[in-house]
Amino acid sequence: MSSNEPADNPILKKFDVQGKNIVITGGCRGLGFTFAHTLAQCGANIAAIDLNEQPSADFASLPFGGNYKYYRVNVTDYEALKKTIDKIYEEFGSIDGCIPAAGIIRDRPFLEHTEKDWRDTIDVNLTGVFFTLQHCAAKMVEQKTGGSIVCISSTAGHKSLAPQTIAAYTASKFAVRGLAKQVAHEMAKHNIRVNSISPGTMLTDMLKGIMEQDPSRKQLFVDSCAMKRLADPGELAGIMLYLMSEASSYTTGQDFLVDGGLV
Ligand SMILES: NC(=O)c1ccc[n+]([C@@H]2O[C@H](COP(=O)([O-])OP(=O)(O)OC[C@H]3O[C@@H](n4cnc5c(N)ncnc54)[C@H](O)[C@@H]3O)[C@@H](O)[C@H]2O)c1
Numbered sequence: 001m002s003s004n005e006p007a008d009n010p011i012l013k014k015f016d017v018q019g020k021n022i023v024i025t026g027g028c029r030g031l032g033f034t035f036a037h038t039l040a041q042c043g044a045n046i047a048a049i050d051l052n053e054q055p056s057a058d059f060a061s062l063p064f065g066g067n068y069k070y071y072r073v074n075v076t077d078y079e080a081l082k083k084t085i086d087k088i089y090e091e092f093g094s095i096d097g098c099i100p101a102a103g104i105i106r107d108r109p110f111l112e113h114t115e116k117d118w119r120d121t122i123d124v125n126l127t128g129v130f131f132t133l134q135h136c137a138a139k140m141v142e143q144k145t146g147g148s149i150v151c152i153s154s155t156a157g158h159k160s161l162a163p164q165t166i167a168a169y170t171a172s173k174f175a176v177r178g179l180a181k182q183v184a185h186e187m188a189k190h191n192i193r194v195n196s197i198s199p200g201t202m203l204t205d206m207l208k209g210i211m212e213q214d215p216s217r218k219q220l221f222v223d224s225c226a227m228k229r230l231a232d233p234g235e236l237a238g239i240m241l242y243l244m245s246e247a248s249s250y251t252t253g254q255d256f257l258v259d260g261g262l263v
Contacts, residue, residue, distance in 0.1 A: 014247040018043030021092040022244065023085065025049040025075050025132050026102030028056050030204035031152060034233035035099050035240050040068055042241060047088040047095075049073055049081075049132075050102070067092075075102045075128030085135040097244045098136035098149045100129040103172075107210050109165045118168045125172035130179060133194070137187055146191030150243045151180040153198040155259045162224070164210070164217075173198075177255050184253035193252040195243050200225055200259030202233045226261025 006012045022039055026032035027048025033056065036046045045067040048055060055070040069091065073084040089095055104124045106117040129151055140147035156166060157173030177196050184194035201207055201221040207230070211218045222228055239256055242248050 014249075015241055015245045016042075017097075017241065017245050020044045020096040020244065021047065021088075021094050022097035022099065023047045023049065023088060023095055023132070023136055024099045024101060025128070026100075027070070028052050030101075030206055031199065031202060031233050031236065032099070032101035033058065034236065035101060036068070038234070038237040038240060039097075039244060044097070044244070045069075045092060047071060047092060049075065049084060075100070075132055076123045078131050081128075081131050082135050085132075085139065089139045094143045094145065095136050095139045096145070096147050098132065098140075098147065099152070099240070099244075100132040100149075101152045102128055102132075103152065103206070105166060105169045105206055105210065107164060107166050107169075107213060110167045113167055121168035121172055125169065126175045126179070129176055133179070133183055137183070137190075137192055140187075140192050141190045144190075147193075148244050148248070149180070149183070149187075149192065149194045150240065151176050151194070151196040153177045153180075153196045153255060155198055155200050155257065155262050157196075157198055157255075158257065162220070180255070181253050188252055193243075193248065195248070195252060196255045197236065197239055197243070198255055198257045198259065199236055200231060200257075200262045202231045202236065204233055224262055225259060229260065231258075231260060 017039055022044050024032050024036050027036045028050035036048050040046050047069050049071050071084050073080050075081055106121050153176045154173040156170045157177045180194050180196040187194055236258055239258055
């Protein structure tokens, strides 16, 4: 009879991410930080990328199982990002996972969206994701051990959301899903899996900002989902662990909605 201890359980072993080196953009706060926390607690080594001078104070108090390192770079800067990914590869020895979670949102009626709103949103949410994927995938090909990439789309990448006025954001999130699907096809021969997740309304600073802008939004978000509540970012931990580990070895080119029944 097999043991029920997690370390001896062949099914739980498939979810093991110990020793994997994972790049996370937008790793300073919100969902990126939550992914860093979850994966590090499971023994992965995290290279977190963000804009801030220093990582948030929260990092110091985290019970990390693996190593953690912070890199300051703007994901829209192709050359600077490439140098950072080169450095991470050199310092960590491999890149086994990549989560391009850096993102911004501009919540303004369509006719009031400025040129800057559009360009900034597409630049960070789509171009920055493209650059991150390309630089990380190149390293995964070079090291010949495959890898897993998980892009962050949104329920806004599936449908228009009545409470919000986020045309550029919605366009960027539809595009991210498409990007992940195409890259999945091209990278499969290198054993690099590329998927995306589409979270619903997760209680992060980004979402708090939107609700502060218009407090009536909260009720609209709650009412629009079958489970009638906002989500804690930690509720994405399970899907991320699945996608980053060998448990998902035959899963690529897919998008996973985690939305409390919104769609
Ligand atoms: N919060 C939600 O409800 C929700 C739902 C669906 C999808 N998402 C997506 O999840 C991702 C994270 O969202 P969040 O709610 O955690 O947002 P957040 O604003 O709390 O965190 C985003 C992080 O990205 C960083 N960032 C922004 N621009 C950057 C740049 N140019 N270069 C490097 N880092 C940059 C920010 O500094 C910040 O730390 C985004 O892609 C967002 O679109 C969020």
